[in-house]
Amino acid sequence: MSSDDRGSEHGQAAPRASVGGKYLTFNLAAEEYGIEILKVREIIGVQDVTRIPKTDACIRGVINLRGRVIPVVDLRRKFGMDAAEATEQTVVIVVQFWREARELTMGVLVDSVLEVLNIAADQIEPTPDIGSGAVHTDFILGVGKADRRVIFLLDIGKVLSAAETKQVAENGSRAECAAETGKDAGSC
């Protein structure tokens, strides 16, 4: 499992067609997204989030998950959408992935979780080329098709960018030091 992760993160030229398998799908605004099931640790309801001072608006704060403090990212903010009030459908998906030989655990705040969906490789299209180099679409593994729906399959490790991942990692181990390193992770 770990080698697979690393391949998807470091091997930039790896073929996208090899991402077929099980995905946990969720809603964000009107769109449907999917995360590889093996990177999902668990799904929890919305808990009290403790804000971290001097961090970006997309970092909601940290939560205590059975004795472990993990950061929570607001994916709406991350994708540049309007912030939304929490509803009874709102959940936090706890993800786990490798970055620079370290395993990171983070919570991702989404509008609602849908199902565990098995998408075959031939049902996955590569990321459509928009034609502009300015728009980075690296964090999208591909576009899955199920029934008549379109599901953006996310590489959650790339969604949370390098600098941010570092900050998140720092926060994961030493939340109290986040203020000092926060200056490097200015961009969101």
Next chain:
Amino acid sequence: MLKNMKVAQRLTGGFALVAIIAAIIGAVGWSNIRQLDGSYIYMYEKTGAPMKDAMEMSSAFQGVRSGMRDIILAEPKDKAHAVEQVDAFVEQMRKAQASYSTTFVDEQDRKNFEAARDAIEAYLAKAGEVQALSLQGKDAEALTALHAQHKHTVAAIEALDAVAQYMVDEGKKICERNTAAASRAANIMLALMIGGFVVAVALGVSLSRGIAVPLGLMTQSARRIALGDTDQEITYESRDELGELAESFRHSIAYLKNASRTADAIARGDVDVRVDAKSDKDLLAKSFQAVCGNLQALRADAGMLAQAAVAGQLGTRANASKHPGGYGNIIQGFNETLDALLAPVTDAVGVLERLSGRDLRARVTSDFKGDHAKLKSAINTTGEALHDALTQVAEAVEQVVAASGQIASGSQAIAAGATEQASNLEETSASLEEVAGMTRQNADNTQQAKVLSAATKTAADKGSQAMEMMMTAMGEIRGAAEGTAAIIKDINEIAFQTNLLALNAAVEAARAGDAGRGFAVVAEEVRSLAQRSKEAAKKTEELINRSVRLAEQGQVISRDVSGNLTEIVDQVGKVTNIVGEITVASQEQARGIEQVNKAVTELDKVTQKNAATSEESSASAEELNAQAQELAGMVGNFKLATKERPRVVAGRVASPPPLPLVKKVARSGANGSNGTNGKHHPRPEDIIPLGAEPSFGDF
């Protein structure tokens, strides 16, 4: 002395005296000026001119001296010229001596001159010697000789100075003498002028006082006379013109005093006063005599007229032509006054005589003024008042006749009406019985309606209560539905949690790889169960919501029904009240009709009585008519101004034709209980032929 002189003599003497004084002052001044003039000529001739000659002698001598020195000092060729100059000076000196010798003042002057001449001659003698020496070329000797004769030179100069000094002293003496003379003459002139002024002023004051004082007195007196004051006396007396003037004033005052006394007597009424004329031209006195004569004649005529008027003979008149002018006017005035007094008396007597003869149209027609107008007005007003009063009486009589006729016919009409009223009243009474029966039935019906409406109200009340209960039940349904909604929410929550659990299980199963494949199926099943329970809960929620909505609608409807029922109850209550009111009203109506019935019976009685009374009043009206006709005849004897109107005496006004119902009235009246009928008036049957009686026209 002055008083006894004529005024002209006094003025001439005064002015002559002033002229003499002026002549004396002028003569003295003139002689003094002449004297001073001579003295100054003398001073010039005896001192001024000789002084010039002396000066010339002195200067010529000095020229000779210097010429001598020039001769000595001159070159030999020029000596002749110098000698000529010296000779010229000598010649000049001799001319001056000759001139001076003609003007000696006195002996001393002559002595001084001769001494000077001798000294000069001595010098000239020596000078001749010096001249000769010099001409001979012996200048040194000549000079010595010249120095040697120095004492002669000094002697000559001193002598000349003495001559000049004497002249100066003499001139000074003459001058002092002249000053003294001028001063003396000035003093004399001043004294004379002062004396002349004092004399002239004294003379002027004396003369003016002698004329102005008496003239002032007489001017004052004349001014008082002009103001009418003759009670004064002029005491001034003298033999000059002023004395004569004062005497004339005294005569004038005496004449005026006499005239004013006469006028005063006439003014006080003494027309017999005697006045004598002072001359043929004394118009005042003659006028006084004429006035007295006229006044005496006037007094005689006025006395005669007054005596005649007192005796009542207002026809007596005086002859106005006997008296001249204004006096004649006075007598004429007396005559006219008497005429004016007499005319209205005559007129008034005539009018009063006509009034006493019952001719009330008589009036004083002449145009009088003042008190006579008042007399005329009083007589005419009296006539008018009598005339108006009798005219009004005549009109009143006429109206009384007409009114009594109308009363008679009116009474007959009333009697007929009363009979008809009686028969109508019987019909009314029968109708009233029917109305009373219907009213009673009305009252019964309304009683039943009242009972029925009460039952309706009870039923509506019950319906309203049932509605209230239904609304409560609906509310409870809503409450229960809300409770169910809460349970559904719980179910939803559980479904959500179950879903999460299933998803987590699926995640775990995926992590477990092949080992977790069976678990993944279970997880999927659990998830689908959670989905189903969520959908079931959703449907249940919809159903519940719908039943809540329906319950709400039911509540609204039942509230409306309840409101309608309440309204029905209210309306039924009102109907009940109205029915109750109708019942009461019907009962009252029944009572009212009974009273009306009684009233109609009363009315019938009264109508009978009315018929009888109107018959009586008809008879009385006839009698009144007869008496009014008699009065009209009396008034007709007076002669009144005719205004076009029917004569009162022509007869009674036409009465209305007799009514056919009169007989019935009479019967009705006879049946009535009226006891007053037929006491002393004619019976109704007698009244009937009245309208047809033509003989009343004879009134």
